Amino acid sequence: MGIHYDYKSTRSAKLMEKQAKRERKLAEKKAKRLAKEGPKKNDTKEKVLDASKPITLDFLTNPDKE
Numbered sequence: 343m344g345i346h347y348d349y350k351s352t353r354s355a356k357l358m359e360k361q362a363k364r365e366r367k368l369a370e371k372k373a374k375r376l377a378k379e380g381p382k383k384n385d386t387k388e389k390v391l392d393a394s395k396p397i398t399l400d401f402l403t404n405p406d407k408e
Contacts, residue, residue: 391397
């Protein structure tokens with residue numbers, strides 16, 4: 343009968359340990375995946391239209407042309 347009493351009294355602590363272990367594993371997997379991919383580059387610069395220049399048909403059809 344002692345085993346059942348012990349189970350209920352320590353159940354919440356065991357659940358918290360399991361959750362912490364699960365979160366630790368996920369964090370390790372994420373760190374490993376990020377290390378494997380390498381640093382991400384956030385060099386996405388948006389081209390801003392100059393308000394003083396008119397928008398031409400050439401610009402609309404070929405926006406990469408400068």
